[in-house]
Amino acid sequence: MRSTSENPPTALARTALELAAAHDSAATHRLYRELHAHPELSGAEHRTAARVRAALRAEGIDCTEGVGGTGVVGVLANGPGRTVLVRADMDALPVAEDSGLPYASTVDGVMHACGHDAHTAMLVGTAQALARGRRHWSGTVVLVAQPAEETGAGALAMRDDGLHRRFPLPDVLLAQHVSAGPIGLVAHVEGPVLAASASIDVVVHGRGGHGSRPDTTTDPIVIGAAIVGRLQSIVAREIAPRETAVVTVGRFHAGTANNVIPATAELGLTVRSTSRECQARILAAVQRIVRAECEAAGATAAPDIRVVKSMPATVNDARVARNVAAVHTRMFGGDRIVDPGPAMGSEDFSELALLPNGQTRPYHYWFLPSTPLAVWNAAPGRSPMARFGNVPSAHSPDFAPDPAVLDHGVAAMTGAVLAELAIDPVKR
Structure with a gap:
């Protein structure tokens, strides 16, 4: 990390925003629209995986395909330091789309109703931001594009296929997920976040x-x-x-x-x-x-x-949650950081935190509300919770995140990665 006299979290936030702003936003948006228009069900993410592989290799990132089926793993090594694993899921759902988007699904009965297309595009955007800003950080970033999250089989398949034997062992794991709620917020929860x-x-x-x-x-x-x-x-x-x-x-x-x-x-x-x-x-x-x-x-x-x-339950590590939330607070402002408490949805992300020796690495999983403000403001209900139940949510045929969440997500993940790489491995 570059030397500075600024407060460390403030310097991290400034660097993260600079790196995220320098990534190719137009390419990230193009990739998102392409993935949304061509969704693939769990275990069949061949086209998606190929696009991820090509994008990572274009940035000079060492890339391996076919991990756990259609999984892709990129390793961005940049000198000594910690190892951070960043995960995005790739699969779509057997849902017929009714969003009216100009880039709506072209596959009958299949759509990205849970935002995994956005997660994948954000992963590629984050990889690009970090690869082009290597002089600002040191360490290793493992970029995981995971198949079959919706069936609960993808993380286990990648782990069983040697994810932690064939690639650098992570010190910490990070993931984010779009959700209903007014765009621009970041939702962090310490401890149990998903059931x-x-x-x-x-x-x-x-x-x-x-x-x-x-x-x-x-x-x-x-x-x-x-x-x-x-x-x-x-x-x-x-x-x-x-x-x-x-x-x-x-x-x-x-x-x-x-x-x-x-x-x-x-x-x-x-x-x-x-x-x-x-x-x-x-x-x-x-x-x-x-x-x-x-x-x-x-x-x-x-x-x-x-x-x-x-x-399994997804239980965020308190230290990592506080560390990432602190940087996000400085990046986006304290009024943009919320704690909604645990949700009863489920994820297989935590399976990736289990190492071959039985130890578990700490991880943090947060949400990016992505409802367009016009849709949110027009929704019935006087309270946020009332409105939350009246806007399109994940797994519904009209779920349509605001594309602006892509740049927001690249910035959020870039900041989280830098925050964890900056921790002294001797003192942690």
Whole structure:
């Protein structure tokens, strides 16, 4: 880092803004529009990965493709110092776009409804800013374009493919995510920021028959309905009020005709909480309740209970969160830094923090509200929370972040990287 008589966080902020302003903003915006128009589902991000690889290599960054499937890893080595890993996710969702954008998805039934196109463009923009400003910092930046975040498989796939054996081990990991909310803010949370989640499939086994003779059947729909009702008592009666948890039955399929009692019923659940311990209690309660209701109703066989997807809680390191937030405060102003508290969404980013030796590296994950101000100001509601529920959010077909968030995100990530590289490795 260049020598200066300024307060260190202030000098970092000034340098970060200078580097971000010097990156090729027009190219970042072009890349974003291209990625948005050509979304790719989890595990199939071939075109996206190729664009990332080409952009990183154009800046002289050593780049490896095909990590964990379609993942891309760039290593920007610039002398001695710490190693910072920066991650962006690349995959889109099976959602039909209804945004009306001129660069809307050209792929039927697929769109970037969660902003991963923006994250990828910001990663490339940040890489460019750091590569062109090498004289201002020292250390190593590992740039990770990750596949399959939406399925919860991408981070594990990259880790299992040797991410931390084949590339420099990170001292700290950083990631950011666009969200609903007025553009220009940066949302930092210390500690739990995203929930652990599990998707559970349940099959209840009964005995089918004619709807006019329920006495000759074992109705799996009635059993399933009892399970749905009973599951709601887990959070209300088994989880301490100080903890945050959600149990939702999002899928209940049974039967093919109005006058036929089916032989099976299928339920799909999502379970979310902000701690490993709470999640374990909920999962145990779900299994206990499902089995007990089936036994009580005389089900013809034990239920099938299968966890089909899970993600750990995302828990920000307090030191890293404070360090990055301090630099962002000086970059953007204290009135632009907010703490919204933890959300019940889930991420697989924290999987990248686990090293082969079992140790976990500290990380920080923050949000960039990206709702255009005109849309935000026109939304119904007197309070920010009321408006938040009335603007397009992630995973909706009309989610359309303000493109201005791209330059904002490049600046935010550049500042975060410089803040962590500047820490004395002996004193940390």
